[in-house]
Each structure stands twice: as C-alpha cells, then as structure tokens.
Amino acid sequence: MKYKINNICCIGAGYVGGPTMAVIADKCPNIQIEVVDINKIRIRQWNEDNFEKLPIFEPGLAEIIKRCRGKNLHFSNFVEEKIKKADMIFISVNTPTKKKGIGAGKASDLKWVEACAREVARNAIGHTIVVEKSTLPVRTAEVIKEILNASQNSSSNESHLCSFDVLSNPEFLSEGTAINDLMYPDRVLIGGENQEAIDSLSEIYSRWVPRNKILETNIWSSELAKLTANAFLAQRISSINSISALCEATGADVREVARAIGSDNRIGSKFLDSGPGFGGSCFKKDILNLVYLAEYFGLNEVANFWESVVKINSWHQKRISEIIVKKLFGTVANKKLVILGFAFKANTNDTRESAAITICKNLLNEGANLVIHDPKVTATQIENDLNINPVNSLGNENSFFNAKAGNWEHSKCINNLEIFNNAYAIVILTEWDEFRALKWTEIVEKMVPPAWVFDSRSIVNTKEVRDAGLSLWRLGDGLGD
Numbered sequence: 001m002k003y004k005i006n007n008i009c010c011i012g013a014g015y016v017g018g019p020t021m022a023v024i025a026d027k028c029p030n031i032q033i034e035v036v037d038i039n040k041i042r043i044r045q046w047n048e049d050n051f052e053k054l055p056i057f058e059p060g061l062a063e064i065i066k067r068c069r070g071k072n073l074h075f076s077n078f079v080e081e082k083i084k085k086a087d088m089i090f091i092s093v094n095t096p097t098k099k100k101g102i103g104a105g106k107a108s109d110l111k112w113v114e115a116c117a118r119e120v121a122r123n124a125i126g127h128t129i130v131v132e133k134s135t136l137p138v139r140t141a142e143v144i145k146e147i148l149n150a151s152q153n154s155s156s157n158e159s160h161l162c163s164f165d166v167l168s169n170p171e172f173l174s175e176g177t178a179i180n181d182l183m184y185p186d187r188v189l190i191g192g193e194n195q196e197a198i199d200s201l202s203e204i205y206s207r208w209v210p211r212n213k214i215l216e217t218n219i220w221s222s223e224l225a226k227l228t229a230n231a232f233l234a235q236r237i238s239s240i241n242s243i244s245a246l247c248e249a250t251g252a253d254v255r256e257v258a259r260a261i262g263s264d265n266r267i268g269s270k271f272l273d274s275g276p277g278f279g280g281s282c283f284k285k286d287i288l289n290l291v292y293l294a295e296y297f298g299l300n301e302v303a304n305f306w307e308s309v310v311k312i313n314s315w316h317q318k319r320i321s322e323i324i325v326k327k328l329f330g331t332v333a334n335k336k337l338v339i340l341g342f343a344f345k346a347n348t349n350d351t352r353e354s355a356a357i358t359i360c361k362n363l364l365n366e367g368a369n370l371v372i373h374d375p376k377v378t379a380t381q382i383e384n385d386l387n388i389n390p391v392n393s394l395g396n397e398n399s400f401f402n403a404k405a406g407n408w409e410h411s412k413c414i415n416n417l418e419i420f421n422n423a424y425a426i427v428i429l430t431e432w433d434e435f436r437a438l439k440w441t442e443i444v445e446k447m448v449p450p451a452w453v454f455d456s457r458s459i460v461n462t463k464e465v466r467d468a469g470l471s472l473w474r475l476g477d478g479l480g481d
C-alpha cells in the first residue's frame with residue numbers, strides 16, 4: 001500500500017530545495033510541485049523571465065526551470081496555502097551552526113526547522129508525509145514528529161483531521177553538478193518507520209532511479225549516514241592537504257602521491273585533489289554536528305578525531321596565506337594581488353565557507369590591495385563575505401597577521417588583462433576553466449617583477465608559467481620556486 005501523492009510542497013527555495021524540486025518536477029509531470037519560501041526576493045528571482053537571473057547558478061538547472069515552471073513547478077511565498085494542499089512536504093530550510101547558547105559553534109541551529117514544523121502542524125490537512133531534506137543533526141526527525149504529533153492532539157490545527165509520517169531523505173547533491181547528481185544518484189536514502197510512507201517516496205524516485213539504488217534504513221541511520229558521508233569526504237581532503245605540506249617540505253609532489261594512492265582500489269581516486277581547503281555549506285557544519293553529538297554522548301575521543309579534520313582545514317588556509325606573504329619578501333602591504341576565484345569551488349556562485357574568504361581576509365590584514373575576480377560571484381556577495389572587521393575575524397592569538405588592513409576591489413573581467421597591471425602576484429583560489437587558458441607571456445608584461453603565480457588548485461600549465469618568466473608556487477609541489 002502507498003499513499004497517492006498528487007501535490008508536493010517544498011519549504012525552502014535554496015540550493016537544495018530549488019534543484020531537487022526542479023528534477024522531481026521534470027521526472028514526474030503528473031505531480032504538482034509548489035516551492036515556497038518566506039524570502040520574497042528569492043521567489044521573485046525564481047520567477048524571473050531572464051533565466052540568467054535565477055538565484056542559483058547550477059549547470060542544467062535553467063533548462064529544467066524553462067521546461068517545468070508554470071506547468072507542474074511553481075515558486076511562491078504562499079507557505080500556508082501550499083502546505084494545506086500538499087500530500088507530501090519536503091523541509092529544505094537552512095540549518096547553520098548555532099552562534100550562541102548551548103552547543104554554540106558546533107550544533108546546528110534548528111530554529112528554522114522548528115518554525116517550519118510548527119507551520120506544517122498548523123496548516124496541514126489530512127494525511128501528510130513530512131520529509132526532512134535539510135542536513136540535520138541525528139534525531140531531528142524526532143523533534144519534528146513531536147511537534148506534529150502535539151498538533152494532532154490539540155486544537156491548534158483548525159481542521160482536526162490531520163496525521164503525519166516523518167521520513168529522512170538526505171540530499172547528497174554536490175553544487176556545480178547538482179542536476180547530474182539528482183538525475184543519476186549513487187543512491188537515494190530513505191529513513192523511516194512507516195513502510196507505506198517509505199514506499200510512497202520510493203515510488204517517486206523509482207521513476208528515474210533504479211530500485212536497487214534506493215536504500216531504506218531506520219530514520220536515525222539515515223540521518224547519521226548523511227553526516228558521516230560528508231565527514232568522510234571532508235576527511236579525505238584534510239588528509240591530502242596535510243600531505244601537501246609534507247610534500248613541500250620533502251620534495252615530493254602531492255599530485256603524484258594522490259595518483260599513486262588513488263590507484264589502490266581500496267582508496268579510490270576521488271576527493272584526493274589537494275586545494276586551498278574545503279568550503280561549502282555542508283562539510284564543516286556536518287562535522288561539527290558529529291563532534292557535538294559525540295561529545296553529548298561522552299565520546300570525547302571520537303569528537304577529537306573528527307574535530308581535527310576541521311582544525312587542519314583552518315590551519316591549511318592560514319598556511320597558504322603565510323606562504324604568499326613570505327614569498328613576497330615577507331610583506332604584501334600596499335602590494336596589488338590579483339585573486340582569481342572566490343566561489344568555494346568551480347561552477348557555482350556559492351561562497352559559503354569558501355577558503356577564499358579566509359585567505360583574502362588574511363592578506364587584507366597584512367595590508368595587501370586585492371583585486372578579486374570570479375566569473376559568477378558578484379561584488380555584493382564578496383562585500384558581504386569580507387565586510388567583517390578583518391582584525392576581529394582573525395583573533396588576537398594570530399601574531400603573524402598584524403599589519404594595517406588593506407583594500408579590495410572587484411573586477412568583472414579578465415579578458416583585456418588590465419586587471420594584472422602592476423600586480424605583484426596572482427593567487428588562484430577556485431578552479432574555474434577560464435583560468436586554465438590564461439596567456440602568461442602577455443600577463444607577465446603587465447606585472448611587477450619578480451611576479452608570482454600562486455596556484456592552490458593545480459590548474460596552470462607549470463611550464464608555460466615558468467617559461468613566461470613568472471615565479472610559480474603550486475600547492476604540494478616540493479620542487480617549486
């Protein structure tokens with residue numbers, strides 16, 4: 001037995017809710033999907049006629065929105081109304097790390113999820129399946145269930161005729177490849193207690209995902225599996241980044257080491273690219289959630305183990321900033337540095353937890369004048385990210401960064417090469433394709449000698465850079481300049 005799902009409501013039109021609902025709408029034309037959000041600007045952007053102006057840049061997304069919007073995919077601020085109509089509700093709201101109170105700095109702030117659950121409790125009619133899609137701490141489903149059940153037994157829901165099932169269906173999409181990840185997932189995970197509810201969600205995915213890739217677990221395994229998957233992925237990056245420092249010290253090359261270990265089937269070759277440190281909205285937050293959970297259960301060794309993955313990521317970003325300063329004769333004060341890339345990875349306009357934020361702040365604190373270019377990140381976004389007093393953000397324990405803070409400006413274009421005029425160094429922080437094809441022989445003419453290229457993403461052709469007369473530092477390159 002399954003529940004018939006004709007109407008889906010997704011609360012939260014962000015990086016998870018938007019693309020996920022777009023793909024479900026595309027694959028299930030007979031289901032009406034309403035994506036709702038309290039943020040009016042975001043909804044207006046989702047309804048833009050100009051598809052360049054959608055709030056999220058994600059390859060393949062605009063095409064799906066073109067196909068489905070107005071047919072079976074709708075974006076609005078009518079949260080209550082759409083909850084009432086829905087047979088199934090996805091909760092895809094943000095869950096940032098708590099800034100204050102119990103668990104501050106580690107636990108997720110569940111106030112948006114709680115508000116959502118209360119909204120659902122107040123408005124749902126009939127039987128509703130509530131699906132947690134946001135990355136949540138383990139046992140959040142329990143909280144949602146409690147809120148929903150309380151309303152079932154009280155008079156707060158006007159209809160008095162409501163019942164709920166709660167499922168955990170974590171998202172494994174990766175930004176930049178989200179549409180592909182949603183269309184061809186390695187697995188879909190559904191955690192729940194009621195088989196009928198599980199079957200109803202499973203039936204939706206089975207329209208395009210092979211049955212053997214739809215895994216069913218209990219609700220807590222599903223929640224914990226999401227945190228664990230992200231922790232394992234992040235751990236691989238911290239591991240290889242720690243080895244990059246050792247490579248630089250010993251004369252080894254981190255790319256060669258990664259290739260050598262990655263060819264071992266047991267290790268595998270993915271997620272071994274050394275870079276400026278992992279960013280994105282999930283990795284740090286999820287590991288800190290795991291740390292909080294372990295501490296809560298008195299498992300301090302487990303907590304320390306996972307926390308070190310985050311600590312080494314921060315150390316690594318600081319290490320890169322320090323190398324840049326040291327190579328530029330110990331000071332970047334009043335020197336122009338061109339920063340290429342601000343997004344936390346290529347093919348996204350997302351800057352959440354981007355290593356570029358920390359590295360730029362460090363350099364600004366050393367007095368550098370930065371010109372920042374990213375093909376998809378706007379000047380306003382960069383301003384939001386950097387507009388924190390740099391001295392405060394670094395803390396006082398960091399004596400390395402103590403000069404007068406510098407300035408930064410945004411540059412929209414690198415094609416005419418003007419951006420490189422009088423620059424002392426170029427720092428590559430995101431692996432955008434357009435940075436691979438730079439004309440180094442022309443660029444070097446514009447810069448102040450001895451001009452430097454710092455490549456934290458291993459994307460430049462090292463021979464071309466060096467032949468052009470530039471000094472090159474590449475992450476994890478023990479034989480570098």
Ligand code: UDX
Binds near residue numbers: 171270271281344
């Ligand atoms: C991640 C998970 O991959 C996804 O399954 C989950 O649902 C959400 O979190 P995302 O944050 O979009 O996805 O990006 P991801 O590709 O995982 O990259 C995260 C960070 O790690 C980026 O800053 C990226 O540059 C960095 N990274 C990734 C490396 O430095 N090296 C690698 O080899 C891979």
Ligand code: ADP
Binds near residue numbers: 036042094095116119
């Ligand atoms: P994610 O990466 O998890 O998708 P985002 O921050 O991109 O996170 O998106 C979450 C969205 O959820 C935001 O657009 C926010 O306005 C929305 N949101 C948060 N709380 C509520 C709520 N109670 N009702 C409706 N939308 C909400």
